[in-house]
Amino acid sequence: MENILDFLLERLKDGLLPWAAQKEAAELFGWSYAAVEELALENGIFPARYQRNRNMISVAEQLQLFRSSVAVIGCGGLGGYVIEELARLGVGRIVAVDPDIFEEHNLNRQLLSSPGNLGKPKVEAALTRVNEINPAVTVTPIRDAFCTANGPELLEGVTVAVDALDSIAYRLELAETCTELGIPMVHGAIGGWYGHVTTQLPGDSTVQSIYRNWVEGKGIEKHLGNPAFTPAVIASLEVAEVCKIVLGKGDLLRNRKLSIDLLDMEIHEIPCGVPLELVSAA
Amino acid sequence: MHIKVKLFATFRNGRFKEAGQERQEGTNCRKIILELGLTEEEIGIILVNGRHASLDHLLQDGDTLSLFPLVGGG
Numbered sequence A: 001m002e003n004i005l006d007f008l009l010e011r012l013k014d015g016l017l018p019w020a021a022q023k024e025a026a027e028l029f030g031w032s033y034a035a036v037e038e039l040a041l042e043n044g045i046f047p048a049r050y051q052r053n054r055n056m057i058s059v060a061e062q063l064q065l066f067r068s069s070v071a072v073i074g075c076g077g078l079g080g081y082v083i084e085e086l087a088r089l090g091v092g093r094i095v096a097v098d099p100d101i102f103e104e105h106n107l108n109r110q111l112l113s114s115p116g117n118l119g120k121p122k123v124e125a126a127l128t129r130v131n132e133i134n135p136a137v138t139v140t141p142i143r144d145a146f147c148t149a150n151g152p153e154l155l156e157g158v159t160v161a162v163d164a165l166d167s168i169a170y171r172l173e174l175a176e177t178c179t180e181l182g183i184p185m186v187h188g189a190i191g192g193w194y195g196h197v198t199t200q201l202p203g204d205s206t207v208q209s210i211y212r213n214w215v216e217g218k219g220i221e222k223h224l225g226n227p228a229f230t231p232a233v234i235a236s237l238e239v240a241e242v243c244k245i246v247l248g249k250g251d252l253l254r255n256r257k258l259s260i261d262l263l264d265m266e267i268h269e270i271p272c273g274v275p276l277e278l279v280s281a282a
Numbered sequence B: 001m002h003i004k005v006k007l008f009a010t011f012r013n014g015r016f017k018e019a020g021q022e023r024q025e026g027t028n029c030r031k032i033i034l035e036l037g038l039t040e041e042e043i044g045i046i047l048v049n050g051r052h053a054s055l056d057h058l059l060q061d062g063d064t065l066s067l068f069p070l071v072g073g074g
Helices: A004-010 A019-029 A033-042 A048-053 A059-066 A077-089 A122-133 A168-181 A206-210 A229-247 B029-035
Strands: A069-073 A093-097 A138-142 A160-163 A185-191 A194-200 A256-261 A266-271 B002-007 B018-022 B043-048 B064-069
Touching: A004 A019, A004 A033, A019 A033, A033 A059, A059 A229, A069 A077, A077 A093, A077 A122, A077 A160, A077 A185, A077 A229, A093 A122, A122 A138, A160 A168, A160 A229, A168 A185, A168 A194, A168 A206, A185 A206, A185 A229, A194 A206, A194 A229, A229 A256, B029 B043, B029 B064
Parallel strands: A069 A093, A069 A160, A093 A138, A160 A185, B002 B064
Antiparallel strands: A185 A194, A194 A256, A256 A266, B002 B018, B043 B064
């Protein structure tokens, strides 16, 4: 049988690998779509689906994204958009964690929800959606609530964790687990017209700093709920941070939080978690 | 003493975005928050002159106090 790489090279169009050829190779050689995609990227071949990434993400960087694994904790308002964007970006592995099923009040904003999947687990919808839009991406659906007890297992081998939770208590548990495991965490939270986003790298205590005044319960989202657009905005900012963490480029939202007000259209940068200046021992 | 209070997000509803206030020396952040009709539980972030401060922080003449509500949805 012909070598699979030669098979791919013969089918390039304008230097790009068409999806039809990737699919044909997978079927003919008995490889997964993911394995074909990795082989292509390793050999400097851009799958055609990523051609509009090309002038901002090199083929080597596209391979870095493919080899990364991102945990999305929560598959509701933020999580639905985060998963969609990670899959389209070409992140190779997504661990989707959520204990819940879709309910009718999710339909105003949660990308993965539809009348047809009410009552079905959110993580199952995540798997179905990603298989539909980018079959080269591997989704691990975990229908469970994240906590410090199961955290180390859920985050094993993960490059970045994305906070798409709707509970401050669980967020603090995620932040604690990420600190313990040395995993970067992108934190986002929303309520009504408002939201914020930040990035916590191992050793930082940014999320704890943001919620330093929290005692119990929910924030403004309890009364305001959430509309269609706020999760999309904050989720997109979170994914941009994930992309930059994986690729090691740009300036991260480290030690600062962007606070976004979509009603008055204001963005404020708040210093967060900047350590106190150390007194020199000398 | 004269201070400036800046409110963000839902804290602006029925109040103001920014206002100058005359206060007695020794006023802390908690006192201002309660006088605004806010509760401690609603408070997300307190900044004094752009730096994080606690409820007990004593304000000085010329300070700017910024208050952000707690946001935790997803």
